[in-house]
Amino acid sequence: MACFDIVIIGAGPAGLFLAVCLARWGYKIKHIDNREVPTITGRADGIQPRSLHILRNMGLKRHVMGHEPAKVYEVSFWDPAPAGKGLIERVFIEDLSKHGVEVQRPWAITAFINDQKDSDYPLQVSLKHEKTNETEAVRTKYLFSGEGARSLIRDKLGFKLQHKDSVSYVWGVIDGVVRTDFPDVRMKCTIHSHHGSMMIIPRENNLIRLYVQIASSTDEDFDPGGKATEGEVQRSAKKILAPFHVEWDRVEWYSVYRIGQSIVERYASDSRIFLGGDCCHTHSPKAGQGMNMAFHDSLNLAWKIHHVEAGFADGSVLSSYESERKLVAETLLDFDAKYASLFSQQTPSANGVDVPSRDNDQEEENDFVKTFKASQELTSGYGVSYPANHYNWSPSHPATSPLFLCKRCKRSKLRPGYVMPSANVTRVIDANIVHLEQEIPLNGSFRVYVFAGKIDTSRQALIDFAASLQNPRSFYAAYERTDKSTVSYHERHNPHSHFFTICTIFAAPRDDIEILEMVPALLARYNHHIYADDVWDDRVPEAKASAHAKMGFDTKEGGVAIVRPDGHVGCAVQLVEGSGTVDALNEYFGAFVSKKIGRDNVKARL
Numbered sequence: 351m352a353c354f355d356i357v358i359i360g361a362g363p364a365g366l367f368l369a370v371c372l373a374r375w376g377y378k379i380k381h382i383d384n385r386e387v388p389t390i391t392g393r394a395d396g397i398q399p400r401s402l403h404i405l406r407n408m409g410l411k412r413h414v415m416g417h418e419p420a421k422v423y424e425v426s427f428w429d430p431a432p433a434g435k436g437l438i439e440r441v442f443i444e445d446l447s448k449h450g451v452e453v454q455r456p457w458a459i460t461a462f463i464n465d466q467k468d469s470d471y472p473l474q475v476s477l478k479h480e481k482t483n484e485t486e487a488v489r490t491k492y493l494f495s496g497e498g499a500r501s502l503i504r505d506k507l508g509f510k511l512q513h514k515d516s517v518s519y520v521w522g523v524i525d526g527v528v529r530t531d532f533p534d535v536r537m538k539c540t541i542h543s544h545h546g547s548m549m550i551i552p553r554e555n556n557l558i559r560l561y562v563q564i565a566s567s568t569d570e571d572f573d574p575g576g577k578a579t580e581g582e583v584q585r586s587a588k589k590i591l592a593p594f595h596v597e598w599d600r601v602e603w604y605s606v607y608r609i610g611q612s613i614v615e616r617y618a619s620d621s622r623i624f625l626g627g628d629c630c631h632t633h634s635p636k637a638g639q640g641m642n643m644a645f646h647d648s649l650n651l652a653w654k655i656h657h658v659e660a661g662f663a664d665g666s667v668l669s670s671y672e673s674e675r676k677l678v679a680e681t682l683l684d685f686d687a688k689y690a691s692l693f694s695q696q697t698p699s700a701n702g703v704d705v706p707s708r709d710n711d712q713e714e715e716n717d718f719v720k721t722f723k724a725s726q727e728l729t730s731g732y733g734v735s736y737p738a739n740h741y742n743w744s745p746s747h748p749a750t751s752p753l754f755l756c757k758r759c760k761r762s763k764l765r766p767g768y769v770m771p772s773a774n775v776t777r778v779i780d781a782n783i784v785h786l787e788q789e790i791p792l793n794g795s796f797r798v799y800v801f802a803g804k805i806d807t808s809r810q811a812l813i814d815f816a817a818s819l820q821n822p823r824s825f826y827a828a829y830e831r832t833d834k835s836t837v838s839y840h841e842r843h844n845p846h847s848h849f850f851t852i853c854t855i856f857a858a859p860r861d862d863i864e865i866l867e868m869v870p871a872l873l874a875r876y877n878h879h880i881y882a883d884d885v886w887d888d889r890v891p892e893a894k895a896s897a898h899a900k901m902g903f904d905t906k907e908g909g910v911a912i913v914r915p916d917g918h919v920g921c922a923v924q925l926v927e928g929s930g931t932v933d934a935l936n937e938y939f940g941a942f943v944s945k946k947i948g949r950d951n952v953k954a955r956l
Contacts, residue, residue, distance in 0.1 A: 363629030365496030400731020522583035749937030763902030803908030816870035818932035
């Protein structure tokens with residue numbers, strides 16, 4: 351019987367993203383989908399800024415943007431008186447093929463059991479070809495459901511969907527090429543009229559997507575099973591848009607669906623079987639979150655499985671997948687329930703659609719516009735935060751060194767659990783101005799950002815930090831590569847360890863930085879990751895070292911930021927002379943790594 355590291359069911363955004371990550375890190379994957387061909391058009395397709403940030407970090411953004419997707423820079427709200435998903439999936443599928451993974455179609459899962467008959471591969475999964483009825487049984491370490499809203503794995507586990515809102519709505523969605531005199535058709539628009547509500551989203555190749563309200567469960571004649579034809583959806587859109595007109599040159603795809611907010615009660619079983627994407631949470635597509643949530647579910651799970659399987663982390667860390675991602679989903683669903691309700695409300699009007707509220711500064715914004723603006727950080731992805739746990743330091747963390755910094759203590763602007771702020775710096779080796787947060791690719795490593803401040807002040811602290819890292823009991827030395835002596839000279843990111851990449855940032859102009867003279871040898875090995883914090887930033891216009899200022903580090907003494915493989919901050923520590931900085935980080939990593947490190951090792955309660 352064939353054995354795999356993971357079996358992935360479903361080749362939508364969640365399944366493909368997880369497969370791409372794990373395939374790049376060398377895992378043996380069985381990936382199936384019950385559809386005969388990949389998605390061609392339609393469905394979820396809006397990529398939010400944080401997701402684009404991650405795709406860029408993976409080297410895939412250029413491939414996605416190569417399809418010339420519509421870019422949304424502004425949203426227009428009309429009140430009374432993105433690249434298509436199929437294209438994105440294609441980018442992932444092409445990347446998988448480069449790493450020897452093929453999505454097998456059309457196969458479906460029929461059964462699974464955690465029988466523990468093989469201690470290395472405790473799960474048995476039964477599969478069936480949808481056309482030939484051929485069957486196959488395989489063994490695996492992990493099973494992942496990216497099946498979507500209809501999930502056999504979720505149903506077999508007995509995990510129930512919990513509904514967040516008793517009111518549901520029926521909407522039509524139609525993709526096509528249109529002719530219209532509506533002035534904002536190439537912008538994302540929300541429209542309310544006395545005929546109902548509609549959203550316009552520009553897409554690639556002159557396509558326009560329209561979401562059109564059809565019915566609500568508050569209507570007296572509401573039929574949750576009701577359907578609407580393509581023509582009926584078009585007629586509803588015309589009424590809502592009046593007095594402007596719209597005609598279709600071509601319809602590429604249309605569908606009718608019911609919107610409701612629900613979340614599954616559990617995301618995982620026995621730290622072996624995991625759910626992600628739409629089989630975990632359902633919500634309206636109005637905020638463009640479906641595919642983005644799937645990406646982040648899979649990213650959160652991928653690097654944790656990698657760390658466990660590579661021997662870096664204790665297996666209990668996998669429990670944090672559910673606690674982190676379910677909390678984010680619940681926050682999103684609370685927003686989405688309010689947003690969808692406000693969107694579907696009909697605002698009284700005297701004469702159809704009036705000017706957009708974005709241009710009306712004299713009247714008070716309505717609740718819908720206020721809700722949209724207040725949620726922008728959340729819906730962009732940059733406002734997503736994870737709670738305090740073994741990865742996200744807080745005063746209750748087992749690591750208790752007084753050198754830990756936090757925003758709540760007013761000693762740092764970094765917030766554990768949040769995405770690290772963006773910052774532009776100058777790469778010393780080639781004088782390129784770069785985005786610091788993009789310099790380390792998504793390679794499964796923790797990012798160690800050493801903000802070295804002024805070298806005249808921090809020189810000894812930097813020397814001591816590098817020396818302490820070489821202590822065999824340090825978090826860094828304990829996980830050195832066994833092939834370190836033969837690693838290529840050109841290896842930029844992981845010359846010493848597969849689990850850490852180090853960046854050193856000086857609060858000085860590039861011309862004042864001499865790597866051989868100022869940087870200890872261990873840190874100098876990462877010569878492509880040494881930077882000058884000398885780029886002006888209008889968000890901190892008075893700062894002479896903007897990256898230090900945005901992180902909240904003293905420009906003389908600096909500090910160290912630990913960022914998780916997914917870009918979220920783990921902790922921040924003072925940079926001090928002696929072994930204190932590394933001692934504090936040993937406490938932090940000692941809460942979840944597999945080896946005993948530092949002076950005393952205390953495991954977090956996970």
